[in-house]
Amino acid sequence: MIANRTLELLGLLQAQKEWTGDGLAERLGVSPRTVRRDIARLRELGYPVAARKGPAGFYRLARGARLPPLVVDDEQAVAIALALQTAPASVAGMGDATRRALNSVKDLLPPHLARRLEAFSVEQIENAWELAPPQVDPALLARLSAAAQQRELARFAYRSVEGGPAEGGSTAGGSTEGGSTAGGEVLAEPHRLVVWSGRWYLVAYDQRGNSWHAYRLDRIAQLGTTAWRFAPREVPEADIAGFVRSRPDRGDGADAWPCWGTVLMECPAGLVARWAPGAASFEAVDEKITRIRMGAWSWSALIGFLVTFDRPFTVEGPPELAEAARRVSARLGAGAPRA
Template identity: 40%
Template sequence: MTQDLPARMLRLLSLLQTRRTWSGAELAERLGVTLRTIRRDIDRLRDLGYPVEGTTGQAGGYRLAAGADLPPLLLDDEEAVAIAVALRTAASGVAGIEETAVRALAKLEQVLPVRLRHQVATIQATTAPLPLPWSTGPTADPSTLATLAAACRDHELVAFTYETGSGEIGQRRVEPHALVAADPVWYLVAYDTEHEQWRLFRVDRITDPAPTGRRVTPRELPAPDAAAYVAERLAAAPARYTFHASVPADADTVRARTYSLPGRVRPVDDHTSTLDLAANNPRRIAEQLLTIDLGPDDTIHGTPELAPYLEQLGRRLLRAAGALTRHDANGAEDR
């Protein structure tokens, strides 16, 4: 289809694919033509099967709508390579994404120019995936993600059924702000209109999302960005076990070694930080503590019930160390 389009119309189609709505004046200015030419080109795109809608009113203009069939997409070189690489290393946390990505990649590589195909192949040949145990977990439904992403983009109220961590199921109606992938869990950041406050929703617990058709003015998020908001909420979430200590290391080092959320580590000075750990599984805290040295005993406090688990891990490590020492001694005698 696209080989029949003149260069100007290809540019017009590309613009329509990059933003939801364009005014006729904006398109005319971008392409250096008159409004009459824009209207004529829009009509020809429609004749060729592209579902271009015209909107009226103060915010009127043109937009490329969803049609019965997926029209060809126009990608520049960098976009094509980025999509191909992303498909080869499909993100975790989405149900069935690997198989779907393979099908999409096969279609894309079939039409990639040789020079771009070589770039993608080079990246693939020098990249090795490493599935990690902490990267497995609940998966989000791709159709649910797509519906929520569109609602975030269009600032459209969305309704869905939600199951809380305690198993309670209810209906929610929210103003969606953004999706955040906190490997492997996906979160929806949204303003709950019933409770009149910002909320965090796990996408794997959302079912039957339905756009309402009602657009809203975006609210200001109470955080620098959506990822920061998710990190703050997760860090503040209540947990069964807690542990606090002073650590003789800078905050960036402690955060990197313990894989802690930013809010869990706070700097005291250039060489000291405080660490706040929280988890429902005591093993998680024990594993984090193995990566760092702790400060004075009087800075350590937390849930007393955590102590037996730390002692148990300590005994296991001492036993392993003792076995290695005895093995080394026996080897020395044999020599």
Template identity: 40%
Template sequence: MDDVTTRDPAARLLRLLSLLQSRTDWPGPELADRLGVSTRTIRSDVERLRDLGYPVSATSGTAGGYRLGPGARLPPLLLDDEEAVAVAVGLRTAAAQTVGGIEETSLRALAKLEQVLPARLRPRLAALTAYTVPVPAGGGPAVDSDVLAALASACRDRRRLRFDYRDHDGNATVRDTEPHRLVSTGRRWYLVAWDVDRDDWRTFRIDRLTPRTPMGPSFPGRWMPPGDAIDFVTKGVASTLGPCRTVATVHAPAAAVSERVPPVARVEHLDDARCLLHIGAATPLTLAVYLAALGLPFTVDGPAELLEALRQVARHCTAAASAGGAAVPER
């Protein structure tokens, strides 16, 4: 510890606060050693932090210790350089996502952060902003931030959750679940949960559910089926992308195909040169365009409507290529 921090009470107080925010529990003697002062000085500094509104609690034990806990109001936070840049980038990203009501809040928080950001960090943030292009939400349905927070709390605390749910066809049901994880596919948010009445894992569109309060009793952890929550969501959603679905054999590695399809499409490895693409769309023509846009050789066995749509796309593309730069005839 440098002499300036040891001698200057304000600098020492900021350093103490930074240490308390970095981990849950700190023994008093260890804090004293880090700051180069006595345990009596640490006790005095902790009292000063409490006077400033920081909820520092003392922990029992032979050595004694301190913990920074939640309080009635949010005190100032100390961030290092990497944390400050990460928070700023996260706020910019959040402003473009599909969480309803959070866009303006994210921009307000970002403005406050940028106002106090040290000059040495501004070029890094400016470069990230200028040369990073986030994928927009794509017009997906917005979810309420309060609902999202309530679901996250239920997952964290392992509390049973009942909610009203409206399915794809508009049918309303009441579901009793053990919530597991929240998954965002970019356009939509999903809850992965164990459906108590159906005795199986299910995925639920969060924009279609309304939680009932209060939450139910706690439940023990449950083993997730093979694959993580993301795979579970993508496999389930891929089967409901639209009434027209197919499984295409793409003559390219699975990794290369995965980079060209939306996250809800499922890619299944066959060998180093082939994979299966499980994909669907609202209409055969839309699905044909999706497949053609891969820019990779593929084969499909059906359905018949898709095969006809592929022929139609091929005819139009061939005609356009044959015409070259010729003027388009007037209608």
């Protein structure tokens, strides 16, 4: 009980710059004398709590010269360990950093919790059937996250899935990592970063195109902030995940995969948006036909993903994909039981 109250007290001091003793006592449901004892306990743990006495008195959590023990309960400690060990592999250079972060957390925990974390050693194994996402720069994540938090306009070059200018962006020359395709310049109001299927997106409002978009971070280049602020807007859909999945240009670029093809599938675009992997992009041809562009590590693997829709499709190209469709079809026919 005392440990839980100490943790709650620490959270209050971190959430607000200054507290009166009476204010803390009211929030914790204890007497001011108990608050003073709990403050003394925090100081014993190494948390530098400054205090001023008198009518204008307050308690304030100051910056300390040394890092005190981390005050978390058993479930929180396990959650931290699992989160660090299963962090997305789509951020470049994070593998070693997450291991070092976990070791740092262990050093800050009380001995019994540090020992418990040793029992939660996790090894991630790559699943060949999961389409590996392109990696993004952690510095790009940090800058876009800060821009969204501060409501600061961002300007960047963006290339579509086919390497051309982004929809809604003005045509402008510019190189991107991994290619020299032209990109469209975007002036965006960053709203939120989203991860789906291991792929990072920036949900933002394009001021020039007057429309909302989900921009793939691996296609953003030449990011610059403007120091211009913008007023908050309502996202067109309450379900951010649904908004990202429904974007036709959400998929990987052709340069991300050794095998890349396009098919016309007898399936409404809404169903394709819901069930196609994150690596796929699409466009509605009409109410019943959807053009799907997608890559994979082999032609047969690409066919395998497409047949999961259990809908007829026609290969538009390239010829290698059409040949793989004939080859896989023959194999499946040969494997069917004879009457």
